[in-house]
Amino acid sequence: MIEAKKVNFEYLESFSLKNINLKVQKGKILGIIGQSGSGKTTLLKLLAGLKEPSSGQININGTPLEPPSKKLIAGHRQIKMVTQQNTLFPNITIAENIAYEVRFFEKKYQNQRVSKLAKDLNISHLLGKFPRELSGGEIQRVMLAKAIADEPLLLLLDEPFANLDSIIKKKVMLNLQSVLRKEQIACIFVTHDIHDAFGMVDELFIIKNGRMVQKGTSEDIYNFPKNKYVALLTGDGFMLKTTEKEVFVRAENIDINPTGELEAEVINNIFKGAFYEIILEYNSNTIYALSKNIFPIGQKIRFDIHSVIHFD
Ligand SMILES: Nc1ncnc2c1ncn2[C@@H]1O[C@H](COP(=O)(O)OP(=O)(O)OP(=O)(O)O)[C@@H](O)[C@H]1O
Numbered sequence: 564m565i566e567a568k569k570v571n572f573e574y575l576e577s578f579s580l581k582n583i584n585l586k587v588q589k590g591k592i593l594g595i596i597g598q599s600g601s602g603k604t605t606l607l608k609l610l611a612g613l614k615e616p617s618s619g620q621i622n623i624n625g626t627p628l629e630p631p632s633k634k635l636i637a638g639h640r641q642i643k644m645v646t647q648q649n650t651l652f653p654n655i656t657i658a659e660n661i662a663y664e665v666r667f668f669e670k671k672y673q674n675q676r677v678s679k680l681a682k683d684l685n686i687s688h689l690l691g692k693f694p695r696e697l698s699g700g701e702i703q704r705v706m707l708a709k710a711i712a713d714e715p716l717l718l719l720l721d722e723p724f725a726n727l728d729s730i731i732k733k734k735v736m737l738n739l740q741s742v743l744r745k746e747q748i749a750c751i752f753v754t755h756d757i758h759d760a761f762g763m764v765d766e767l768f769i770i771k772n773g774r775m776v777q778k779g780t781s782e783d784i785y786n787f788p789k790n791k792y793v794a795l796l797t798g799d800g801f802m803l804k805t806t807e808k809e810v811f812v813r814a815e816n817i818d819i820n821p822t823g824e825l826e827a828e829v830i831n832n833i834f835k836g837a838f839y840e841i842i843l844e845y846n847s848n849t850i851y852a853l854s855k856n857i858f859p860i861g862q863k864i865r866f867d868i869h870s871v872i873h874f875d
Contacts, residue, residue, distance in 0.1 A: 570619035
């Protein structure tokens with residue numbers, strides 16, 4: 564559906580995207596994760612046809628994406644991008660804003676489409692209001708509805724859930740995922756929050772300094788991160804120095820139990836909701852374990868390490 568081959572891009576000398584290769588099929592979701600400034604938004608703009616690669620190719624449905632230099636208005640009619648910016652028309656209602664995207668269809672279909680999307684994105688109660696009467700999170704949901712209203716080939720999302728509280732976020736993410744699958748829309752979505760990505764994507768693309776570091780399913784990347792950058796971006800864990808080399812350990816692989824082979828001292832207990840993070844000192848390493856219970860600070864406890872991750 565969308566494919567980038569050997570794409571390069573430079574902002575003068577300050578930053579470059581190098582040799583980007585990616586492919587997203589119809590109805591699939593790719594998550595792009597990387598540190599601030601790693602090039603996520605720039606990559607989305609290239610894929611949206613808003614910026615032009617210096618070399619390489621971007622194809623949409625097998626056809627080369629027209630670069631902005633060849634178009635009167637940059638962008639592609641069937642590629643929709645949702646960012647944090649409010650681009651709603653201020654003087655018409657929310658229903659009219661969404662219906663505008665399907666204005667060339669008959670009225671009956673327009674109304675059906677608006678109601679269906681409003682239900683999926685939890686904005687039915689807002690349809691009669693004007694954009695100025697909405698909260699930031701409500702506006703984001705309307706922008707999502709507007710972006711998918713005319714069934715684009717590709718939906719590009721730049722931190723689309725940033726303004727949503729966790730209750731609404733879960734619902735909107737699941738509903739959006741199901742709409743994208745049902746309507747076979749390919750989606751690329753940039754986020755800082757790996758937990759948003761895990762629940763939403765079919766594949767992850769990890770970017771650092773404009774280069775792809777690792778690509779794969781969430782499970783693969785979480786369990787087999789290629790390096791420390793990927794490991795830390797995708798979840799909690801720590802480096803552990805052993806006599807031979809340094810390894811990476813996910814906190815959930817530390818098992819505190821009375822017959823454990825190793826011994827550590829409890830430094831602190833941090834409440835995380837469903838569990839406590841237990842900070843431990845082990846052989847001059849600060850390590851973490853997850854536990855349902857807290858332990859007295861200064862107490863020696865025994866533990867095992869179930870598995871470790873080796874980097875090349
Ligand atoms: N118009 C521009 N001209 C020159 N450099 C730019 C321009 N826009 C962005 N950059 C630089 O390119 C790099 C990548 O920026 P980009 O916005 O793609 O990163 P990002 O990964 O989306 O970051 P964040 O997560 O903070 O939004 C940054 O170092 C940024 O300063």
